[in-house]
Amino acid sequence: MAASVQTGDTSPSPDVSTSSPSPPVDETRLLPPTSLLYFHRKFDETEYAEPSRVLHVDEGGQRIILEKSLFHPQGGGQPGDVGRIFFRMQGDGDGETAEKSAEVKNTTIINKDLPDGGHVVLELLSSSPSSSGPALTKDTVIARQQVDVESRKANARLHSAGHLLDAGVLRAGVKGWSPGKGFHFPEGAYVEYALSKEGADIPSSPEEKSQMIQKIQAAVDELIRSGDAVRVRLEQRKKEETGEKQSAAGPLLTSATARYVSIGGVECPCGGTHVASLENITERGQLRLVIKTLQKKKSNMRVSYEIVAALMT
Template identity: 30%
Template structure:
């Protein structure tokens, strides 16, 4: 079955907390690395990107006993690729799955919850920086894979201030968590999005686009395609383990605790 060129509808854009859904099979093939790939018309699986790891879970092909275990999810040119193995078949399946088959999707709940807590915590740290006198740091990127999680900023923190700022940042972030606040994600017209983000959007957001804006509590929003907690209090607790500046960049290392 050849790879379909139609963009995949991203259902997690509309509902970040839905872990079970159905979709229609569009393509099944083997990738260049030998892994099986399923493409669906829509998905609740988050593909790796934006500093957030991919979801895992499984797919069930209706009217069959076929279960596809999803190990990785990637996005290419708007098409979401679900990589994995067929369970109970030694990981292999040489047959051709019929296009148009209905599929049930189930996302691993524990992994999704950890990932969106970490991702939301990174945004919360961004919000807290000006509150502790580090407003000069410019957001760079968030990352929480095997050697993370951390967030990176342009700018430096003086060595003699790092330890105090680390403690202040943790206290401020956890104070906001204790207050709680709704987290929302909406696709908006460019001007509406800019207004919600303090009047300006990053240069990488095209002026003719309709960006997805995430707002955490009553704080200014920011463009983001990831998944997030329903309420700030769901982050539970942030532990800031280190602030490190090098070559004009600052990294803040953190984790989330129960």
């Protein structure tokens, strides 16, 4: 018997059961970028009383994204802001609205790789909102944002102090130190400097380190006494420049605008919060910026510092 001849497409059917599903789309990446209010406003402005919509709420209702944020997220070497948000929600049957508030325990940033900027996330305490009733939902209008004043001031002092060390190192005549990574948290604040391969001042003995600390400390103290203002400028970027400058300026800057901060005559790109003038670092003599230690770590020099209460005489 002749063998039967098959016609048509004889390729095997795809095994649907073993095909990989498409990864879920993170809907937050489709949101418009958060407008960074702290980016353009004065550092000591800790309250914003204009409406801002909630763009996203996570399933637990404790992480929200606003269209505009006065809260600075953790990043750029400093902690995130804390505080409260205030909003109104519809009452039960009477058509009236009741003001509620929620405590912000931390602020972070996500999607910072997006070309137009990322999204600031406010993390709320589990007990928020403060009064009974429905929780925050998408499109809830935040009527007022209130950053905790003392926390913002403490973060700003430490961040500005870290920048001031750069100016102090320069004024003290230290050779071969190039500013690098900064960590401006209350626990263990420091700035690291890359050491040039030739000609860098590298103290080795305890006596040499002590002398170097004294030189930089004297320069920093002199700069603080000057009361010089902290200066900020914004620079619009050309489209072809955004990739390079985004990397240099850090994740808290938008792709369209670079922000530069000048402290003690030394300018660098920065998206953080700062004091208005150098004397605010020490609250006009109530506090003191103290350089604690110098520690060589491979090809870097770490300068640790703290802000402590001044000894009153």
